[in-house]
Amino acid sequence: MDKYPPTLGDNHIEIEIKDGAGQSVTDAKVLVNYYMPPMPRMAPMNYRTDAKLKGEKYKATMNFIMSGPWVIAIKITRGKRHQPRS
Numbered sequence: 001m002d003k004y005p006p007t008l009g010d011n012h013i014e015i016e017i018k019d020g021a022g023q024s025v026t027d028a029k030v031l032v033n034y035y036m037p038p039m040p041r042m043a044p045m046n047y048r049t050d051a052k053l054k055g056e057k058y059k060a061t062m063n064f065i066m067s068g069p070w071v072i073a074i075k076i077t078r079g080k081r082h083q084p085r086s
Contacts, residue, residue: 015057017058030076030077036070
């Protein structure tokens, strides 16, 4: 991520994927799901964005609308195989 700790507003993330031989994977679909754990009397906050390949890295922007704990889950799909990461 471009900011640590993340801040309100846009935060950019880069995801680099390597295969077992250490080669960059550039043919995957990468989904970034970021959400805030449920809190009493608050609507669920769950957002998704596709990471786009730029060079050998996948890039996405997450917009955090409030401060607090956010969970980021990355789903990588290549062919018919799914490899969840969090």
